Amino acid sequence: MSQPGMTIIVKNTTRIIAGFIALFGVYIALTGHLSPGGGFAGGVILAAAAVLVVLAFGSGFAGRIVNEPKCHIWDGTGAMGFLVVALCGYITGGFFVNFIPIGTAHHLLSGGMIPLANLAILLKVGAGLAGAFVALSAFKYGRPRSIRRVGREL
Amino acid sequence: MGITIYLLTFAVLLVGLYIVVAKKNIIKIIVGVLIIDYAVNLLLVLVGYRSDGVAPILSPGQTAADLAETGVDPLPQAMVLTSIVIGLGITALMVSMAIRLHQKYGTFDMNRIRKLRG
Amino acid sequence: MGVEHFIVALILFMLIAALIAAETRDLLSAVICIGAAGFALSVIDLLLGAPDLAITQVVVEVIALVLLVRVVLRREDTSTTDARDALRTGAVLLAGGVLLVVTFVAVGGTGADGTIPAFGAATFANPDEALPSPVSSDYLAKGPAETGAANIVMAILLDYRAYDTLGEATVIFVSILGVYVILRQVGRRKQEPVL
Numbered sequence: 001m002s003q004p005g006m007t008i009i010v011k012n013t014t015r016i017i018a019g020f021i022a023l024f025g026v027y028i029a030l031t032g033h034l035s036p037g038g039g040f041a042g043g044v045i046l047a048a049a050a051v052l053v054v055l056a057f058g059s060g061f062a063g064r065i066v067n068e069p070k071c072h073i074w075d076g077t078g079a080m081g082f083l084v085v086a087l088c089g090y091i092t093g094g095f096f097v098n099f100i101p102i103g104t105a106h107h108l109l110s111g112g113m114i115p116l117a118n119l120a121i122l123l124k125v126g127a128g129l130a131g132a133f134v135a136l137s138a139f140k141y142g143r144p145r146s147i148r149r150v151g152r153e154l
Numbered sequence: 155m156g157i158t159i160y161l162l163t164f165a166v167l168l169v170g171l172y173i174v175v176a177k178k179n180i181i182k183i184i185v186g187v188l189i190i191d192y193a194v195n196l197l198l199v200l201v202g203y204r205s206d207g208v209a210p211i212l213s214p215g216q217t218a219a220d221l222a223e224t225g226v227d228p229l230p231q232a233m234v235l236t237s238i239v240i241g242l243g244i245t246a247l248m249v250s251m252a253i254r255l256h257q258k259y260g261t262f263d264m265n266r267i268r269k270l271r272g
Numbered sequence: 273m274g275v276e277h278f279i280v281a282l283i284l285f286m287l288i289a290a291l292i293a294a295e296t297r298d299l300l301s302a303v304i305c306i307g308a309a310g311f312a313l314s315v316i317d318l319l320l321g322a323p324d325l326a327i328t329q330v331v332v333e334v335i336a337l338v339l340l341v342r343v344v345l346r347r348e349d350t351s352t353t354d355a356r357d358a359l360r361t362g363a364v365l366l367a368g369g370v371l372l373v374v375t376f377v378a379v380g381g382t383g384a385d386g387t388i389p390a391f392g393a394a395t396f397a398n399p400d401e402a403l404p405s406p407v408s409s410d411y412l413a414k415g416p417a418e419t420g421a422a423n424i425v426m427a428i429l430l431d432y433r434a435y436d437t438l439g440e441a442t443v444i445f446v447s448i449l450g451v452y453v454i455l456r457q458v459g460r461r462k463q464e465p466v467l
Contacts, residue, residue, distance in 0.1 A: 028327070033421035036211065036323035038429065040239045044331040051338060068452075079445055086438065096434040102420030106214050111421035117430040117437075124441055125239060128448040129335065132246040135455045136339065139253060159276065159391050162283040164375050166309075168368040169290040175364045181299045181344060185306050188336070189290045192313050196283070199320050202408075205392035209321045210424040212416050222413035225424070226321040229408045232428040235324055236440040242332045243447035249339050250454045262299075 004058030014056040021049040029122035033111040039118040043125025050130035059137045068138075071131025078124030085116050159200060167193035178264045180252045187248065191241045195234045202227030275319050276391070282319075285312045299344045307337040324425050 005011060022045075029042030050066045089097035103110035170193060173186030207226035212218065252262065259267045286309045293305035310333035317325040411428055419427040429437055 033423050033426045035423065036209070036327055038235070038324060038423070038426050040235055041324065041328040041331060044239065044242070044328060044335065048331055048335055051335060055338070075445070075448065079441060082438065082441055086434065096431075096438075098419070098431060102418075105212060105416045105420055105422045111419060111427070112431070114419065114421050114426055114430045117434070118426070121430075121437070121441065125444065128444055129242065129246070132243075132250075132448050132451045133335070133339070135452055136246065136250060136253070137342070139250075139455050157391075159280060159283065161372065161375065162280065162287060164372060166283065166287050166290055168371065169287065169294055171368065172361075172364050173290075173294045176361045177294070179299065181340070182294075182302060184340070185293050185302050188306050189293070189309065192286070192309060195325075196286075196313060196316060199317060199322055199325065200391060203320050203392060207321045209323050210412060211323075212422040212424070218413050218416045221416075221424075222409050225412050227408045228411055228415075228424040228428055231322045231325055231425050232433065233436070234322075235328060235425065235429065236437065238325065238328050238332050240440060240443050240447070242336055243444045245336050246339060247447045247450045247454075249343050250451045253343055254454055 004060050005062075006056050010056050014052055018049050018053050021052065022046055025049065025126065026122065029118045030115060031108070032118045033114045034106060034108070039121025040125055042118070043122045044129065046122065046126030047129035047133065050126070051133050054134060054137055059134065063134075063138075066130055066134055068131055068134055071127045071134060074123050074127035075131060078120050078122070078127060081120035082117060082124065085113050085120060088113070160197070163193055163197050163200065166196070180255060180262045180264065184245065184248045184252065188241070188245065191237075191244075195237055195241075198230040198234050198237075202230035279316055279319055282312045282316050285309075286316075300341070303337065303340040303344055306340070307333060310336070322425075324423070 025042040025045030025048075027042075028037035028045060029039045032038030032042065053066055054062045056062075086096045088099050089095055091099045093099075098112040100112040100116075102112045105111075109115075167190055170186045170189030170191075173189065174183055177183060177186065204224075204226050206224070208221075208224050210221065210225040210228035210231070212221055255267060256262055259270050261267060289305045289309040289312070293302040293309070296302050296305070310329060314326045314329035314333065317323075317329055411424055411432065415424045415427045415432075416422060419431045421427040421431070
């Protein structure tokens with residue numbers, strides 16, 4: 001087994017369950033106004049799915065699925081989406097004013113802008129933390145040459 | 155009983171403070187900051203608790219006035235929810251600083267890093 | 273046996289885990305102890321009626337544990353060299369004692385002078401009709417009608433106090449940006465001399 005990453009058992013298990021974990025994160029975020037959860041918890045679960053992929057396949061191969069430029073794009077999309085939701089409040093009143101009819105509680109389409117804001121937070125937190133983990137795991141651990149010289153002097 | 159809970163929470167915070175001030179290893183210092191984070195979050199949630207309180211989520215068939223009689227304080231929970239995720243971001247920042255320092259100096263020990271700088 | 277006893281037991285567990293994390297010589301043990309403390313904290317959140325916090329704390333704990341274990345594993349020096357000087361430790365213990373006494377006085381003076389509220393007292397439910405009701409009871413009583421969300425925590429986070437969430441998103445953005453800036457390889461022309 002000279003391939004990067006873990007054994008074939010871990011890789012196959014990851015292939016099966018990583019999508020479900022990401023789907024669960026999206027579900028947690030989209031029903032955040034009805035049940036416990038919300039964008040923050042969903043975003044961290046989404047990042048956990050990305051962490052699982054990177055750990056199982058190694059950062060080189062998993063770079064096709066989860067890599068830094070993608071994470072930057074989705075991170076910025078989430079932040080801009082949150083600001084756009086906030087700015088749309090000017091349609092009816094001001095910054096962060098609810099501009100969608102709030103509906104009745106306990107329905108999926110209720111809460112006005114809260115599901116949209118949850119979705120934006122989901123992208124923001126998930127992509128941000130996944131990108132940070134990718135950057136940490138792709139870091140080269142070798143020591144520069146000038147350091148060894150100083151270490152010998154000690 | 156109430157005073158015991160608060161004092162134990164402060165004891166956890168003090169252990170974290172002790173780690174941050176007295177330990178010389180960078181990973182230990184990160185662990186200490188995390189412990190302080192946990193203790194402060196726990197203290198905020200404890201202040202908002204009400205005896206025999208229920209979660210501040212409206213169940214179907216329950217009126218809002220009913221929830222106002224029995225629910226716990228939702229405001230500290232909202233603040234702590236953001237604080238937990240910020241704690242994870244700060245952890246990632248500290249970890250990246252630590253591995254940069256380890257790459258540059260080859261150790262996690264603050265004393266040896268100071269000596270290497272001369 | 274009320275919920276308070278479980279909470280005291282779990283905070284004691286957190287305290288023991290923190291002490292082991294402070295005094296163990298193996299960095300991997302310290303990291304695993306902090307994970308144990310975090311999971312205990314998530315159970316405490318569940319007992320305190322905060323399921324949102326419990327979910328978030330569990331997942332955050334897993335990712336933080338993975339991050340820290342990745343750093344600690346496969347490093348050359350996993351053993352700590354504790355050069356503990358007595359002056360510094362003594363100062364910390366003195367400050368801690370003073371803080372504990374101040375806390376004890378503050379907690380002991382609950383109710384009348386309104387410092388730290390007693391555990392389990394509903395401080396936001398104002399029995400006095402003359403005073404305006406505190407904001408938390410208004411959130412609980414009017415939140416579902418005003419925002420349409422059944423989860424009052426989300427109603428506060430994304431509707432009543434969305435400015436806080438915007439600031440928080442900014443903090444996360446900046447911290448993740450800091451990770452990228454610290455770790456990136458390009459842009460360094462040459463290895464600068466250390467001295």
